[in-house]
Amino acid sequence: MTLIGREAELAEIDEFLKGDQSALAVLGEPGAGKSALLTESAPKALWATGAEPESGLAFAALHQLLRPVAHLADALPEAQRDAIKAALGLAESRTEDRFLVSAAVLSLLIEAAEPDGLLCVVDDFQWLDQASADALLFAARRLRGEKVRLLIAARDTAEVRHALRGVRQLRLNGLDEESAAKLLPEAAPIAEITRLTNGNPLALREVAELLTPDQLSGAAPLPDPLPVGDVFGEQVARLPEDARHALLIAALEGRGDLGVVLRAGATALQAAEESGLITLDGATIRFRHPLIRSASTTAATSTQRRQVHEKLAEAVDDADRRAHHQAEAALGPDEAVAQALTDSARRARERGGYADAANVLARAAALTPDTPRQAERLTAAAESAWLGGKPGQARSLLARAKALNDTPELEQLRGRFELNSGDAAEAMRIFLDAAGDRIELLADAAEAASYVGDTAVAIEAGRRAEHLEPSFLRDVLVGTAALQAGDTAKGTAILRNAKPKEDASELLWAAAAASHLGEGDAAADFAARAGRVARVSGMVGTLPVVLEFAATAERMNGNLAHSAALSEEGLALAKEAGYVNCAAAHLANLAMVAAIQGREDDCRGFANEALAIAIPHRVGLRVGVAHYALALLDLGAGRFQEAHERLSAMTTAGPGAGHPIAVWGSTADRVEAAVATGNLDVARESVEFITQWSVNATTARARALVARCRALVEDDAVPLLEQALETDSDYERARTALLLGERLRRDRKVSEARPHLRAAAEVFGRLGARPWERRALGELRAAGESRELAEPSVLTPQELRIAQLVAEGVSNKDVAERLFLSPRTVEYHLYKIYPKLGVSSRTELARLLAQ
Structure with missing residues (x-):
C-alpha cells in the first residue's frame, strides 16, 4: 500500500533502485516516516537497524546485516575471508586492518548480489557502531556499476550529513495539508494542526490521542505548541510499574533478544505488548518506534537504569556486551570493570574496529582509579582513534593522557598525529625535543624534516644518531645527514653499504637515501617495492602513506596511468583515514600527472587543493611538488616565462614552503625553461646544481639527466643528447629525443631528426602526454613528415x-x-x-x- 503523501519520495527511491548509483540516504526528523518509506520500498532486502545501546560495539550492525550471507565468505580471498569472519564473530582471527575488513565487506556484498542483485537497508544509521558505518560507506563509495544497492535511513543532523558526504541524499519534509487530512478526523482543523506539527506523520497520527474532542472538532482552540513531543513518554507513563520495568530492560538491552530480557527480570512483557509499544516476534522484541526506547529510558531514574544494566550484565553471554552493561552500572571508578572494557577494546582492535575501541578505552580510562594506568588507557584510546580515522578525537584524548603522565612515547604519538594531519614543522619540533638518543624518535624527526624540507634538523638527527648501535635506519640517518652537511665522501660510503630488508618502512628509507645520492631511478624502484610489500602485509594505518611514494615512483618511471590510479586510491584511503597531509601528497602527484598530460583544469584543481593543505601545514615537499606541477603545465603549453618564474621561485623557498628534493627533481625542466627565455646564467647555475647533486650517482638515469641538462647550455649539444638517450625511463628518453630532434632539425639534419621525433611522439602518445606529443608532431611536420595524434588509452x-x-x-x-x-x-x-x-x-x- 502506498504511503500517504510520499508518492514523490517513493518514485525517487524506485528511480535509484533502477539506476546505477550505489547508495541513497533518506534523511528526516524523528517521526518523518523514514523507516516506513524503506519498508515500503524494500520488502526483500538484507536489513540492519542501528540501536543506541549497541552503538559502541564494533561490527554489531554489520553482523546483523550480513548474517544471512556470511556463508559466502569462503569465496573471498583468504585475507578478506579471515577479516570478515573475525569481524562477524565467526572465527578467531586477528586482522587489525580496518581497510581489509571494509574490502571484505565490499567483496561479500558483490558475491551475495549474484545472480539477481542485492538490496541492503540500514535504518537508524545515526546509531550504527563506527566500525560498521565505516565499512559500509567504504563499500558504498566503490559499488558503482555493481548489482548492489544500499538504502540508508538516518536523522537529519549536521553530523550525519557529514558522515554521508558523497552519498546521494533524499530529505523528508513534512506532509502537506491534503496528505495530513488523511491522517486526522474529518472535522479537525487541518491547516492549524499541520502547521503546529510541521506535517510530521508521527505527530499527526498521535495527535488524536492528545487533543480533546472539542479541540479536534475545532470548537476549542488548539494548544500551541501541541503536546506531541512526549507522546510516547505519556504512553509509557500510563503502563503499570512492572510493564514499565520490562520495557526499560528491553530498551537497555538493545538487541531485542527475548531470552536475555527475560533472564534480566522482565516479568510483564505481555502488558507492554498489549499497550502496542512493542511486539514479540518469535524470540525477538521489536519497538513500534525508536522513540519509544528513548522514552522508556528517559522515564526511568538513574538508579533504575543502573540496576537494569547490572541485571543485564548477568544475563548476557557475550563478554563485550557484559563489559558495556557493567560500565553503565558502575557508580564510580572500578578497576575490574575498566579492565573488562580494556579487554573488549582489544578485541575490537584485533578485528579492525579502531574507532569503537577508542570510545571503549576512553570509558575504561574514566573508570580507572590508578592515574598512571588511566593515562595508559587514554594513550591507547588516542592511538585507536587515530587509526580509526578520528584525528580530532585522537588529539583530545592524547591531551588528557599528557596532562596525567607526560612521556616520550606520548610525545612520539603526538608528533605522528601532527605529521599526518597537522603542522609538519610542529611535528618535527616535537620529535626532536623528545628524542634524546632514541633511534625511533630521531628517525621520526628526520622523516618530519624530510616533509618540511628542513635540512638543519635532518643533520641534527643524524649527528645524534651517529653514536648509537649500528642498524640500517641509523646508517641512513647518519649518511643522509653527512651528505646534507657537505661531507659527500662519508655520506656516500655509509649509504652505499646500508642494505634494507624487504620491509615497507625500510624500503621507503632506502628510497630517501637514493634520492639524496641523486639516483631517482633507484629511489623509484625502492618506493615501488615498498608499495607492493605494504599491500601484501596489510600495514595497519600506513597504506595510504606508502602509496604516496609508490605513486610518485610510478610517475618517475613514466607509468603515468598507474601512478594516477595509485594516487586516486591513496587519496580515497587518506580521506577515509583522516590523513590530511597524505591527501595533499596524492593531490600533488595527481597534479603532476595532469601537467604532463596537459589536462590544465585538472592540474590546477589538484595543485590548488594540495597547496590549500600543504602551505598552512608547512609540508614543504608537497608545496614544492604542487608548484612544480603548475610550472610543468606552463612548460608543456609553451608558456616559458611563466614556467621559468615558477621554477626559479622554488629554488628560494625555505622550509615549509619548498623542498630541496623538489628543486632537484625539477632541475632539468628549470634548465629548459631558462634557456627558452634567454636566462642562460640561471640555466648554467642549474646545470652546476644538478651536477653537484648527482656527483655520487652511479645509475644510468642520473648520468643521462645531467648530460641532457649540459647539452642545453653547451655548444656541442648533439653528443651529450645522444648520451642522454641512455636511460631506462621511456618518458625521460622521449623528452631527450624531442630535444635532440629539434636540435638536429635546426642544424638542417632533417633525415637524422625524424627518427628521434617519431620515437618521442610515439612515447608521448602512449603516455597521453598531449602537449609534448603535439610539440613532437609539430617538429616532425616541419621535418617533412605528417602524423596524427595517437588514440587515447583504451583502458581506465x-x-x-x-x-x-x-x-x-x-x-x-x-x-x-x-x-x-x-x-x-x-x-x-x-x-x-x-x-x-x-x-x-x-x-x-x-x-x-x-x-
Missing part, C-alpha cells in the same frame, strides 16, 4: 592496474586482495580488458604489456 586506470597485475602472474583473488576489490569485480574488468586490447588469455595479455 583501474583496468590498467588489474591488467598489469594479471600480466605479472597474480591470481584474480590476489589482485582483488591487493586492490581492495572483489574477485567478481576483477573478473568483470578482465571481461572488458581482453576485447579492448584484442587478447583472449592471460598469456597474451602478459606478452602485450611486456612490449
Whole structure:
C-alpha cells in the first residue's frame, strides 16, 4: 500500500533502485516516516537497524546485516575471508586492518548480489557502531556499476550529513495539508494542526490521542505548541510499574533478544505488548518506534537504569556486551570493570574496529582509579582513534593522557598525529625535543624534516644518531645527514653499504637515501617495492602513506596511468583515514600527472587543493611538488616565462614552503625553461646544481639527466643528447629525443631528426602526454613528415592496474586482495580488458604489456 503523501519520495527511491548509483540516504526528523518509506520500498532486502545501546560495539550492525550471507565468505580471498569472519564473530582471527575488513565487506556484498542483485537497508544509521558505518560507506563509495544497492535511513543532523558526504541524499519534509487530512478526523482543523506539527506523520497520527474532542472538532482552540513531543513518554507513563520495568530492560538491552530480557527480570512483557509499544516476534522484541526506547529510558531514574544494566550484565553471554552493561552500572571508578572494557577494546582492535575501541578505552580510562594506568588507557584510546580515522578525537584524548603522565612515547604519538594531519614543522619540533638518543624518535624527526624540507634538523638527527648501535635506519640517518652537511665522501660510503630488508618502512628509507645520492631511478624502484610489500602485509594505518611514494615512483618511471590510479586510491584511503597531509601528497602527484598530460583544469584543481593543505601545514615537499606541477603545465603549453618564474621561485623557498628534493627533481625542466627565455646564467647555475647533486650517482638515469641538462647550455649539444638517450625511463628518453630532434632539425639534419621525433611522439602518445606529443608532431611536420595524434588509452586506470597485475602472474583473488576489490569485480574488468586490447588469455595479455 502506498504511503500517504510520499508518492514523490517513493518514485525517487524506485528511480535509484533502477539506476546505477550505489547508495541513497533518506534523511528526516524523528517521526518523518523514514523507516516506513524503506519498508515500503524494500520488502526483500538484507536489513540492519542501528540501536543506541549497541552503538559502541564494533561490527554489531554489520553482523546483523550480513548474517544471512556470511556463508559466502569462503569465496573471498583468504585475507578478506579471515577479516570478515573475525569481524562477524565467526572465527578467531586477528586482522587489525580496518581497510581489509571494509574490502571484505565490499567483496561479500558483490558475491551475495549474484545472480539477481542485492538490496541492503540500514535504518537508524545515526546509531550504527563506527566500525560498521565505516565499512559500509567504504563499500558504498566503490559499488558503482555493481548489482548492489544500499538504502540508508538516518536523522537529519549536521553530523550525519557529514558522515554521508558523497552519498546521494533524499530529505523528508513534512506532509502537506491534503496528505495530513488523511491522517486526522474529518472535522479537525487541518491547516492549524499541520502547521503546529510541521506535517510530521508521527505527530499527526498521535495527535488524536492528545487533543480533546472539542479541540479536534475545532470548537476549542488548539494548544500551541501541541503536546506531541512526549507522546510516547505519556504512553509509557500510563503502563503499570512492572510493564514499565520490562520495557526499560528491553530498551537497555538493545538487541531485542527475548531470552536475555527475560533472564534480566522482565516479568510483564505481555502488558507492554498489549499497550502496542512493542511486539514479540518469535524470540525477538521489536519497538513500534525508536522513540519509544528513548522514552522508556528517559522515564526511568538513574538508579533504575543502573540496576537494569547490572541485571543485564548477568544475563548476557557475550563478554563485550557484559563489559558495556557493567560500565553503565558502575557508580564510580572500578578497576575490574575498566579492565573488562580494556579487554573488549582489544578485541575490537584485533578485528579492525579502531574507532569503537577508542570510545571503549576512553570509558575504561574514566573508570580507572590508578592515574598512571588511566593515562595508559587514554594513550591507547588516542592511538585507536587515530587509526580509526578520528584525528580530532585522537588529539583530545592524547591531551588528557599528557596532562596525567607526560612521556616520550606520548610525545612520539603526538608528533605522528601532527605529521599526518597537522603542522609538519610542529611535528618535527616535537620529535626532536623528545628524542634524546632514541633511534625511533630521531628517525621520526628526520622523516618530519624530510616533509618540511628542513635540512638543519635532518643533520641534527643524524649527528645524534651517529653514536648509537649500528642498524640500517641509523646508517641512513647518519649518511643522509653527512651528505646534507657537505661531507659527500662519508655520506656516500655509509649509504652505499646500508642494505634494507624487504620491509615497507625500510624500503621507503632506502628510497630517501637514493634520492639524496641523486639516483631517482633507484629511489623509484625502492618506493615501488615498498608499495607492493605494504599491500601484501596489510600495514595497519600506513597504506595510504606508502602509496604516496609508490605513486610518485610510478610517475618517475613514466607509468603515468598507474601512478594516477595509485594516487586516486591513496587519496580515497587518506580521506577515509583522516590523513590530511597524505591527501595533499596524492593531490600533488595527481597534479603532476595532469601537467604532463596537459589536462590544465585538472592540474590546477589538484595543485590548488594540495597547496590549500600543504602551505598552512608547512609540508614543504608537497608545496614544492604542487608548484612544480603548475610550472610543468606552463612548460608543456609553451608558456616559458611563466614556467621559468615558477621554477626559479622554488629554488628560494625555505622550509615549509619548498623542498630541496623538489628543486632537484625539477632541475632539468628549470634548465629548459631558462634557456627558452634567454636566462642562460640561471640555466648554467642549474646545470652546476644538478651536477653537484648527482656527483655520487652511479645509475644510468642520473648520468643521462645531467648530460641532457649540459647539452642545453653547451655548444656541442648533439653528443651529450645522444648520451642522454641512455636511460631506462621511456618518458625521460622521449623528452631527450624531442630535444635532440629539434636540435638536429635546426642544424638542417632533417633525415637524422625524424627518427628521434617519431620515437618521442610515439612515447608521448602512449603516455597521453598531449602537449609534448603535439610539440613532437609539430617538429616532425616541419621535418617533412605528417602524423596524427595517437588514440587515447583504451583502458581506465583501474583496468590498467588489474591488467598489469594479471600480466605479472597474480591470481584474480590476489589482485582483488591487493586492490581492495572483489574477485567478481576483477573478473568483470578482465571481461572488458581482453576485447579492448584484442587478447583472449592471460598469456597474451602478459606478452602485450611486456612490449
